[in-house]
Amino acid sequence: MLEIDKAAFEELKQMSGASFINELIDAFLDDAPNMIQQLRVSLAAKDVETFRRNAHSLKSNANTFGAVQLAALAKELEFKARENDLEIGNRLEVMNEAFLKVAEELKGMRT
Amino acid sequence: MKSIREPGQLLIVDDNRVNRILLARGLEQQGHIIETAENGAQALEKLRAKPFDLVLLDIEMPEMNGYQVLETCLKDSELRDIPIIMTSSLDELNSVVKCIELGAEDYLNKPINPILLQARVNASLEKKRLRDEQRKLFRTFATxxxxxxxxxxxxxxxxxxxxxxxxxxxxxxxxxxxxxxxxxxxxxxxxxxxxxxxxxxxxxxxxxxxxxxxxxxxxxxxxxxxxxxxxxxxxxxxxxxxxxxxxxxxxxxxxxxxxxxxxxxxxxxxxxxxxxxxxxxxxxxxxxxxxxxxxxxxxxxxxxxxxxxxxxxxxxxxxxxxxxxxxxxxxxxxxxxxxxxxxx
Structure with missing residues (x-):
C-alpha cells in the first residue's frame, strides 16, 4: 500500500524546488522520530500540552508530504489531547508503524 | 501571474523545521531574502534588530505562540506596520479568525499551496510598498x-x-x-x-x-x-x-x-x-x-x-x-x- 499521495508530493517538489526535496525529506526523517519520542514521554508524564503540540507538528508535516494516513492518525491524537483526553489505547504505536512505512517510502523518493 | 518587482526581506517564524525549510526555499526561489526564527522570542529579537517587509507567522508554537508575537508587534510602534501573514492548519480556523481580527494582514493554510503563497506574499509586499511610499510623502510635509x-x-x-x-x-x-x-x-x-x-x-x-x-x-x-x-x-x-x-x-x-x-x-x-x-x-x-x-x-x-x-x-x-x-x-x-x- 502506498503511504504517500503522489499529487501532493509532486506539488511539494515543485514548491521547494526538486533540488531541495532531499533536504526536506531528511529534515522530516530526522525530526519525526523525536516528535514520536516526545509523544511517548509526554503521554507517560500526562503532559497534555506537549503531547498536543507534538501531535500537531507531526500532523502538519505528514500533510506536507502527502502522507495521508499518518496525518489522520496524528490528527486523531491531537484532537484527543485538545479534549484533554490521553486515553488513546495503542493508537500511538499504530501511528509509529504508519510513520515507519512512510519513512521507508520517502527514502525511496529521494532524488 | 504577477511577478515581484523587487525582493522583500521576509521573516519566517515556525517551530517546525520542515515548515521553515519549505517556506524558505519556495520564497528564496522567487528572489526574496529570507530569515527564519524557531520561536516567538527569537522572532521578536530579529524583528527589532533590522527592518523586515513581511512576516510569515505560525500560530502553534511552544512558549511564545503566534498570537503573542502578533499582539506584541501590533502594540509596538516600531513593528506594527510590518504586515504579518498567519500560517496555520485548516482545523485552526477559529484561531485564524482571531488573528485577522487582531490585525494580521492575511493567512495561509498548511500545507502551503505554492501559488497562494506567492500571490499573498506579493500582494502584502505591494501593499506595504504603497503604504511606505505614502508615509514618506506625508512625512515630508508633516510630523x-x-x-x-x-x-x-x-x-x-x-x-x-x-x-x-x-x-x-x-x-x-x-x-x-x-x-x-x-x-x-x-x-x-x-x-x-x-x-x-x-x-x-x-x-x-x-x-x-x-x-x-x-x-x-x-x-x-x-x-x-x-x-x-x-x-x-x-x-x-x-x-x-x-x-x-x-x-x-x-x-x-x-x-x-x-x-x-x-x-x-x-x-x-x-x-x-x-x-x-x-x-x-x-x-x-x-x-x-x-x-x-x-x-x-x-x-x-x-x-x-x-x-x-x-x-x-x-x-x-x-x-x-x-x-x-x-x-x-x-x-x-x-x-x-x-x-x-x-x-x-
Whole structure:
C-alpha cells in the first residue's frame, strides 16, 4: 500500500524546488522520530500540552508530504489531547508503524 | 501571474523545521531574502534588530505562540506596520479568525499551496510598498503623528468644519531678490529657507500644506486635533524668526543675501479636507479665517512687524506672550475693520 499521495508530493517538489526535496525529506526523517519520542514521554508524564503540540507538528508535516494516513492518525491524537483526553489505547504505536512505512517510502523518493 | 518587482526581506517564524525549510526555499526561489526564527522570542529579537517587509507567522508554537508575537508587534510602534501573514492548519480556523481580527494582514493554510503563497506574499509586499511610499510623502510635509493619523484614517474626501490656526509666511521683497541674483543662488536660498521653516513648524506640531514660490501655508490643530493650536502656531512663528536671524548671520559671513519674512496667523472655524484628484491631492483649509491669515501676512510689510495675528489667536495665548494691539485695519474684501495684533 502506498503511504504517500503522489499529487501532493509532486506539488511539494515543485514548491521547494526538486533540488531541495532531499533536504526536506531528511529534515522530516530526522525530526519525526523525536516528535514520536516526545509523544511517548509526554503521554507517560500526562503532559497534555506537549503531547498536543507534538501531535500537531507531526500532523502538519505528514500533510506536507502527502502522507495521508499518518496525518489522520496524528490528527486523531491531537484532537484527543485538545479534549484533554490521553486515553488513546495503542493508537500511538499504530501511528509509529504508519510513520515507519512512510519513512521507508520517502527514502525511496529521494532524488 | 504577477511577478515581484523587487525582493522583500521576509521573516519566517515556525517551530517546525520542515515548515521553515519549505517556506524558505519556495520564497528564496522567487528572489526574496529570507530569515527564519524557531520561536516567538527569537522572532521578536530579529524583528527589532533590522527592518523586515513581511512576516510569515505560525500560530502553534511552544512558549511564545503566534498570537503573542502578533499582539506584541501590533502594540509596538516600531513593528506594527510590518504586515504579518498567519500560517496555520485548516482545523485552526477559529484561531485564524482571531488573528485577522487582531490585525494580521492575511493567512495561509498548511500545507502551503505554492501559488497562494506567492500571490499573498506579493500582494502584502505591494501593499506595504504603497503604504511606505505614502508615509514618506506625508512625512515630508508633516510630523510623524500626522502622517500616522492620515494613514490610519485614510483620506475621507468630504470636508468638515474644524477649529484650527492657519499661518502664512513669505519672504519680503522676494521678487526684487530674484531679479538681482543668480538663479542657482535663489534656489539654494529657497531650499535653506524652507528647511529652516519646516523645522520650526513641524517641531510645534504644524503641517505645511502648501508652498508657492517663496510662500508657505501651514495649519495647526488639524488634521490632528490639538487644544493649544494658537500657542503652537505663535511659538512656531517666533522660532521661524529666530532661526532666520541665525541664518542671516551665516549668510552675511559668506557675503550672501539676507532675508526677512512676514508671518500672518489667524484662528477660528474653517473647512478642512482633501482637494484635488485621485492622482494628486492635498490637505487644505478654506474660509474667512484662512483669507484673514493671508491678509495679515501681506500687511506685515506695511505694519513693519514680522508677526501679525488676529484677535482669536491673541485671546487664546497665555500671559507669557507680550502682544500689542495695532488697532483696527480694514482689509480688502472684508466689510468690517479687523483688530490686529503683533508680538513683542
Amino acid at each position: 510623524k503623528e500626522v502622517a500616522d493619523e492620515l494613514m490610519k484614517s485614510g483620506f475621507s474626501l468630504g470636508g468638515k468644519y474644524v477649529e484650527a490656526t492657519v499661518m502664512f509666511a513669505d519672504i519680503r521683497s522676494f521678487t526684487s531678490i530674484t531679479e538681482t541674483h543668480d538663479p542657482s543662488e535663489i534656489i539654494e536660498l529657497l531650499n535653506s529657507y524652507f528647511a529652516l521653516m519646516f523645522e520650526a513648524i513641524v517641531r510645534h506640531g504644524g503641517t505645511v500644506n502648501q508652498m508657492v514660490g517663496d510662500g508657505l501655508m501651514a495649519v495647526f490643530g488639524v488634521p490632528l486635533q490639538n487644544e493649544n493650536h494658537c500657542e503652537k502656531a505663535v511659538c512656531a512663528a517666533i522660532e521661524m524668526v529666530d532661526l532666520l536671524k541665525g541664518f542671516n548671520i551665516r549668510q552675511s559671513d559668506l557675503g550672501k543675501i539676507q532675508i526677512r519674512i512676514g508671518i500672518g496667523i489667524a484662528s477660528g472655524k474653517m473647512i478642512a479636507g482633501y482637494t484635488g484628484t485621485e492622482h494628486r491631492a492635498t490637505y487644505t483649509c478654506i474660509g474667512d479665517t484662512v483669507n484673514l491669515a493671508a491678509r495679515l501676512e501681506t500687511h506685515t510689510k506695511q505694519a513693519g512687524k514680522s508677526i501679525l495675528m488676529d484677535r482669536n489667536t491673541r485671546d487664546r495665548l497665555n500671559e507669557s506672550f507680550t502682544v500689542e494691539s495695532l488697532g483696527p485695519v480694514l482689509f480688502k474684501g472684508k466689510l468690517q475693520p479687523i483688530q490686529i495684533f503683533s508680538l513683542r
